[in-house]
Amino acid sequence: MAQATSVLLNATEQQILNALRETPDGPLKTRLEEFLLELTRMVSNPGCAEIQADGIPCGTASADCQECLALDKMLATLRSTLPQH
Numbered sequence: 425m426a427q428a429t430s431v432l433l434n435a436t437e438q439q440i441l442n443a444l445r446e447t448p449d450g451p452l453k454t455r456l457e458e459f460l461l462e463l464t465r466m467v468s469n470p471g472c473a474e475i476q477a478d479g480i481p482c483g484t485a486s487a488d489c490q491e492c493l494a495l496d497k498m499l500a501t502l503r504s505t506l507p508q509h
C-alpha cells in the first residue's frame with residue numbers, strides 16, 4: 425500500500441530509496457527489503473548493555489561497547505563479501 429510522505433531526506437537516504445525503487449519487483453527485491461528492514465532495525469537498536477542515561481545507545485562504534493563493536497564487525501564482513509565495482 426503506497427503512502428504519501430513529506431519527509432526531508434539527506435543525500436544518502438535519497439540514494440538508498442532511489443536504488444530500492446529502481447529495483448524490479450521479484451524475489452530478489454523481496455529478500456532485499458526483508459534484509460534491509462532487519463539490518464536497519466538491528467543497527468538502530470544495537471542493544472547496548474551500557475545504554476546512556478538518556479536511553480540513547482552508543483553514538484559511535486568506536487565507543488568501547490561489545491554490542492556496537494560486534495555490529496561494526498558484522499557490517500564490515502558483509503560489505504567485504506560484496507563484489508567490487
Ligand SMILES: [Zn+2]
Pocket residue numbers: 470472473481482487489490491492493
Ligand atoms: Zn553500544
